[in-house]
Amino acid sequence: MIWRCDLLPQYEAYKDEIQEAITRVLESGRYVLAGEVAAFEKEFATYIGVDHGVSVANATDALTLSLMALDVGIGDEVITTPYTAIPTLSSIVATGATPVFVDVCEDTYLMDLDKVSDAITPNTKAIMPVHIFGNVLDVEKLKEIVGEIPIVEDASQAHGANIRGKQAGSMGDIGVFSFYPTKNLGAYGDGGIAVTNNKVLDEKLRLLRMYGMTDKDHIKINGVNSRLDEMQAAILRVKLTHLDDMNASRRTIAERYVNELPKHLFKHQRIDDDVVSNYHVFNSAFLGDREAFVKYMDDLNIQTNIYYLMPLHLQEATRYLGGKVGDFPVAESLCKQAMALTFYPELKDEVLDHVIEKVNQFSS
Ligand SMILES: Cc1ncc(COP(=O)(O)O)c(C=O)c1O
DSSP: OBOSOOOHHHHHHTHHHHHHHHHHHHHHTOOBSSHHHHHHHHHHHHHHTOSEEEEESOHHHHHHHHHHHTTOOTTOEEEEOSSSOHHHHHHHHHTTOEEEEOOBOTTTOSBOGGGHHHHOOTTEEEEOOBOGGGOOOOHHHHHHHHTTSOBEEEOTTOTTOEETTEETTSSSSEEEEEOOTTSSSOOSSOOEEEEESOHHHHHHHHHHHBTTEEETTEESSOOOBOOOBHHHHHHHHHHHTTHHHHHHHHHHHHHHHHHHSOTTTEEOOOOOTTEEOOOSSOEEEEOSOHHHHHHHHHHTTBOOBOSOSSOGGGSGGGGGGTOOTTSSHHHHHHHHHEEEOOOOTTOOHHHHHHHHHHHHTOOO
């Protein structure tokens, strides 16, 4: 079986360093919110080019707590896109706010900046753009459109991606990253972080992630329990030192797919010249019979994936928002065409050769 993403080769590649990190934590006797977490938060914030990082249990929590830190709640609206992973939506709903969708661009899959103004109302309390698949939205341009409305960048898929040298996650009020194992920077469990240059937001996020406690006997605000553990932090510190190499490898594989896949079957995500994508996944619009292609690949034991099968405004859970077919035509059509191929940084040349060869032999 050729998996769409195989996590074992990465463990094998950095095994000694990872084992050393795990042993260091086990022998430290400190397992929650101690030195490794503090060091990782500093190292990751420095990598992104911001002042602060507050690690939490996963990126869904990081998005939710970011909105809470911005006082988003019942009666407020948060703008995002309907073509993203479900947790982007979950975080908005968790605060009691109402999600408001803006369609994406057909070629970049990023929030269509020409449509944002129309979605803003007096209740708009935050904008949550998504750097989808590691392509980077021009957040500076978004700021010109939305003025003072706070921006929480969902950079869960965009570790190390940048636009004009500015890292995804560093341009808005808060940037959020996921460390789910398949992410470009992946833990061996769940993890997430919110990064910011704003000291007040940093302090609020720190309170929110631990019950709102100022010390063991006092709570200042109502918070939750959402912490990255020491073991994951130590592992992430190791992997962070290899992130640029792993992203470079992803770019090399993506380049081969772009150059060698049949042009009549694939329309690839457009990455503008001023953007360096981290190619979280290689997801394109498939122009042939997608069902037949998936079956063809399945029969060859080559796994494929679809990001995403359904746009968020047509999900059962969002029916209360009144979304209907035709509301966001670009997202809807991308969901009908999306197709992701085998993709991870350690993918061997001979496996990639085989996948490309088989795709080229498909006739629809
Ligand atoms: C765009 C996006 N946002 C948020 C998340 C949530 O990340 P986590 O699984 O760490 O909660 C993900 C992960 O799938 C994601 O892809």
